[in-house]
Amino acid sequence: MSERESKQKKAHKQEQKVIPVNTKAKDTFFKKVYENEERQRKLASFLLGIEAEKAATANVRPVLFGNKENDFSCLCDDIFYVLTEAQASVSPNIPYRLLEYATAGLRSMVDSEQLLYGRRRVYFPIPKLYVLQVGLEHKKEHLPQKVQYDMHLSELYRSATEKYGEEAPKPDLEATVHVYDFRMTLEEVLSYIEQGDLPKRFEAYDNDMRNYALVANGITYMQRTEKDARYKMPSNRTTVAEYLELLLERGIFVDLLSDKEVCDMTMAQFSRDDILIYQGREEGREEGREQGIKAFILDKVEDGVASSTIIQKLRKHFALDEDTAREYFRIYGKSE
Known part of the structure; x- marks a missing residue:
């Protein structure tokens, strides 16, 4: 091993291992799901297809999101996972938002300005950006054909092709966000509640992300049955609490949904925005x-x-x- 490689290896060992946790972030069901280290390992294993030896939860100090509730980050084998939950419609601006979020997390690993601007190389974990998209759609054509697709920061750049043609400059900054879109139509949610039927596109994803979407989408649906005629009341369940019992019977998040405090927090979390919106409508x-x-x-x-x-x-x-x-x-x- 050369002297240069030896120095790099030594510097790598001295890097900060754990990103500071944002203790002010609100407790939500999303956070409850992924605060479990085993679930963090499973998440890392699923996203990259590798076995993660260890995981450290790291709710990064937010920049653009404010005190965003449903953002989760963790370090697994020198990979920095940034996962955010998004509800309702897909925002085309998410690549830029996650870029800022990831940058804030990486910056928090540098102990001082002097270190950042010094001669010694600072080693960062590899950032990977993900979105868990949940929500309800009234029209099937608004849903993607596949659960997983990518969004790119370069899609947000202004086009210079008209002015420069083939010589148009290519951007030096790119970010790729891997989206897992588990939105459902009203008919799909009703079919899942009454019959246990999953959308065919969901079948390949037997994991916590899909289960989280079933929790979120089902609760939202049940809450709206009394407010909106388009939401048909299921024949086998009439309340959110009964829906959570149904999820327990189907083996979804048994450790969490068996806890009354967690259930109460979850129902309050998903009802808050709906209550505020419908109050004004x-x-x-x-x-x-x-x-x-x-x-x-x-x-x-x-x-x-x-x-x-x-x-x-x-x-x-x-x-x-x-x-x-x-x-x-x-x-x-x-x-x-």
Whole structure:
């Protein structure tokens, strides 16, 4: 071994092994699932097809997400896994958001500015970026044909082809996000609850990610049966609590869903956004709509969500134009 290789190996051994945990991140069912070291190993093994010898949970100090609840990161065999859960529609901007998130995690491994700008090489774990997409869709054509697909940062760049033709510059910065999309139609969720039928595209994924999606999608569906006529009440279950019992019977997250405290937390977590959204959607109750918008904004501000994201969600959930959404945020968006 050369002297240079020996120095590199020594420096590699001295690198920081564990990324600081964000203790302020809210406890959620997503975090409960992956705080278990064995599940971390299984996740790493599934994503890369390798056996992970050890795993260290690392909820990275968020940058763009604020106090984002459903982001999980871990180190496994010098690989830095960044996994975020996304609900409802797929955001085309997720590659950039995860790039910032991963960069924040890597930066937290450097003990000082002096080390970062010094002559000694800093060794980082290999970042891998993933999205677990859950949610309900009313139209089947809105769903992908396959569960797994990739999104690229380069898809967000402006095109220079028209101006430069074949000589258009290629970007020097790229990031690939591996998406596991477990969204379901209303008919698919109802069929799963009543018959235990899984969408055919789900069959190859017998793992915690699929099970998490079944928990999230099923709870969301059950909560909306009393608010929206498009959600047909299942013949065998009428409440969220009964749906969680059904999941137990089917052997899904038995260790977690057997715990009443975890179940209560989970139901509260998935109901919060729905309650806020539907409170503001009630037709003929302008006062209720106003209070719903206010509560929605304050909740997102408390979670540290970026103002641009809050405005975007206001437009989507309350059918507001951009100027109106911005005005609501100006009025209610100040932390109390």
